[in-house]
Amino acid sequence: MVNAIKGILVTCxxxxxxxxxxxxxxxxxxxxxxxxxxxxxxxxxxxxVGKMLxxxxxxxxxxxxxxxxxxxx
Amino acid sequence: MNPKLQKQLRQALSTGGGPPRxxxxxxxxxxxxNSADLENYAMKQWESVLLQLxxxxxxxxxxxxxxxxxxxxxxxxxxxxxxxxxxxxxxxxLGFQFLLMDTNSQLWQLVREYVxxxxxxxxxxxxxxxxxxxxxxxxxxxxxxVNSLSPxxxxxxxxLAALGLVKLQQGMKESWYIPTKLASNLSASLxxxxxWQSSEGFVVVETNFKVYAYTSSKLQTEILRCFTRLEYxxxxxxxxxxxxxxxxxxxxxxxxxxxxxxxxxxxxxxHVAQKIPVVPETVSDQLRLWETDRNRVQFEPAYxxxxxxxxxxxxxxxxxxxxxxxxxxxxxxxxxxxxxSDLHEDMRQYIRKQSSGAPAQRK
Numbered sequence: 001m002v003n004a005i006k007g008i009l010v011t012c013x014x015x016x017x018x019x020x021x022x023x024x025x026x027x028x029x030x031x032x033x034x035x036x037x038x039x040x041x042x043x044x045x046x047x048x049v050g051k052m053l054x055x056x057x058x059x060x061x062x063x064x065x066x067x068x069x070x071x072x073x
Numbered sequence: 074m075n076p077k078l079q080k081q082l083r084q085a086l087s088t089g090g091g092p093p094r095x096x097x098x099x100x101x102x103x104x105x106x107n108s109a110d111l112e113n114y115a116m117k118q119w120e121s122v123l124l125q126l127x128x129x130x131x132x133x134x135x136x137x138x139x140x141x142x143x144x145x146x147x148x149x150x151x152x153x154x155x156x157x158x159x160x161x162x163x164x165x166x167l168g169f170q171f172l173l174m175d176t177n178s179q180l181w182q183l184v185r186e187y188v189x190x191x192x193x194x195x196x197x198x199x200x201x202x203x204x205x206x207x208x209x210x211x212x213x214x215x216x217x218x219v220n221s222l223s224p225x226x227x228x229x230x231x232x233l234a235a236l237g238l239v240k241l242q243q244g245m246k247e248s249w250y251i252p253t254k255l256a257s258n259l260s261a262s263l264x265x266x267x268x269w270q271s272s273e274g275f276v277v278v279e280t281n282f283k284v285y286a287y288t289s290s291k292l293q294t295e296i297l298r299c300f301t302r303l304e305y306x307x308x309x310x311x312x313x314x315x316x317x318x319x320x321x322x323x324x325x326x327x328x329x330x331x332x333x334x335x336x337x338x339x340x341x342x343x344h345v346a347q348k349i350p351v352v353p354e355t356v357s358d359q360l361r362l363w364e365t366d367r368n369r370v371q372f373e374p375a376y377x378x379x380x381x382x383x384x385x386x387x388x389x390x391x392x393x394x395x396x397x398x399x400x401x402x403x404x405x406x407x408x409x410x411x412x413x414s415d416l417h418e419d420m421r422q423y424i425r426k427q428s429s430g431a432p433a434q435r436k
Contacts, residue, residue, distance in 0.1 A: 002424050005377040009401050009411050012370040020370075036377070042402055044411065050372050057370060065318055070304075 007035055008050055010043040016057075017041060023056055111240060115253035118237030119176070120292045122183075126151060126168060127295040141232060149186040166327020172296055173328070173336045180255060183236065191229075201229060208238065208252050274341040278315075280353040286311040287342060299323055300333050315356065320363050330357075330364040375401055376417045378424070379409040386427045393423050 010020065020043055024034045033053075036044040045053070122142055146152045151168035171179060184205065192198045204226055230250055234241045239250040275293070277285040284301050286293060289309050297303065300323035301313035323333065334357050341351045350357070381387040387408045394400040399413035399420075412420055 001380065001382075002378055002428065003380045004417070004421065005379075006414065006417075007375060007377055009373045009375040010370060011373070016369050038402060038404065038411075044375075044377055047374065050374075053370070053372070061321075061366070067318055068316075 005035060005044075007047050008045050010045055010053075012041060012043075014040050017043060019057075019060065020045075020053070023053070111251065111253055114240050115237045115255050118235070119255060120290060122236060123172065123179070123292050124295065127172065127292065127299075142235060145183065145186050145190060148190055149182060169299065169323075169326055169328045170332060172299070173332045175339065187232075187236075197225065200225065204229070208233075274339070274343060274346055276337055276340045277342045277345050278337050278352050278356055280355050282315040282356060282359075284313045284315060284337075285342075286313065293340075296336075299326075300328060315360070317363060320360060321367075324364055324367055330360040333360055373401060374414040375411045376414050376420070377409065377411050378420070379407070381408045382428065384408070386424075389427055390420070390424055394420065 012020070017040060021034070021037075024032055027033065033046040033049040034043055035046065038044060125142055126146055143152065146168070149167075151171050171182065174182075188198055188201055188205070191201050200223070230239060230241065233239050234250070236255075237253060238255050239252050241250050275287045277287075279285070284297065286297055287310055288294070294303070294306070294311055297311060297313055300315070300320055302316045302319045303311060303313045305312040320330075320333070324330070334352055338351045345351060378390070381390070387405070387410075391400065391403050391405075391410055394410060394412045394416070397412075397416050397419065399416040400410065401413060402411040404410070
């Protein structure tokens with residue numbers, strides 16, 4: 001009988017896919033969200049982790065920023 | 074043709090028809106401000122209207138607010154509707170896009186919103202529209218008496234003055250209004266009239282992402298503050314930098330890179346306006362790159378189907394999903410497919426039909 005699993009299909013580029021895999025590995029077992037690795041650029045994840053992943057991506061982006069302090073040139 | 078008719082016809086064609094509303098006495102005509110003053114007044118009013126919009130972008134209200142104008146902004150979706158008592162409304166992404174538009178489009182959008190909201194406040198919108206059209210045909214700088222208007226229209230005049238369309242003045246016995254250039258723009262078409270406010274561009278963008286804006290207008294400074302990092306502010310010059318953080322902040326509030334580029338292009342300083350391209354390629358490309366950097370990962374809620382009994386059923390289901398337009402991913406070797414989640418019910422019924430139909434076919 002056909003199985004149906006509810007979730008979110010994530011489409012991204014290869015570096016981002018690796019980032020998602022590393023986030024998945026760092027989560028405790030109860031919270032691992034990747035259901036299937038479909039191919040290099042598509043991942044199937046649990047349905048309710050959308051917001052959490054967005055905030056983790058934002059964190060990753062913020063780590064690479066540098067704000068020059070005002071007043072010194 | 075009757076000579077009188079000829080004369081009237083000529084007058085009607087040249088002045089837009091209708092008896093002139095001016096009952097202007099000599100003393101009044103002497104006190105009409107000259108065109109430079111009038112333009113300054115109109116520009117100041119218009120800027121203060123826009124500044125109220127921008128002040129809501131910064132944290133907390135700064136200048137005095139006109140509650141009527143705030144309501145008009147809220148209705149057109151430029152500010153968030155105030156849900157709680159003391160919460161000041163904040164700018165929506167439509168509001169940001171509105172700020173980066175040219176003056177004529179802004180004027181038209183506000184006037185349209187004003188007319189549609191007037192019905193709810195009891196003013197007859199037909200009368201209002203008629204008056205606005207008439208206003209468009211009045212001569213800029215000529216005084217027209219207030220008393221010749223109906224009382225409803227006189228109330229409207231106050232609000233129009235707040236928007237900068239007319240200037241109200243009061244004499245000893247009578248009061249009159251003077252339409253400004255903004256009002257005559259109402260009847261001009263969008264494309265042909267030049268952008269009166271910034272006929273002179275003022276922004277220079279360099280390849281090192283520095284932005285120099287030769288302006289002292291508070292409004293333009295605030296707009297620049299939306300997507301650049303202000304470094305120095307001098308009496309007639311604002312120095313800013315397009316940094317990744319500042320642009321990301323703007324992108325997060327809903328402005329697109331295209332809008333930033335077209336704003337910089339539209340207000341380019343005459344010294345660089347002839348360069349091709351006006352905004353250096355390094356800058357425009359980097360703005361677009363920063364924008365696509367935000368979209369590296371796409372999420373799509375979906376349903377995953379596997380474990381199909383036969384290849385035939387699998388292929389039929391895939392074809393059905395493709396027809397519905399919801400097929401997101403298929404893997405024929407493992408007999409798996411992914412379909413958009415809103416089509417799940419439809420897919421479930423189709424699969425059930427297929428699997429109950431298949432044993433009957435094989436027999």
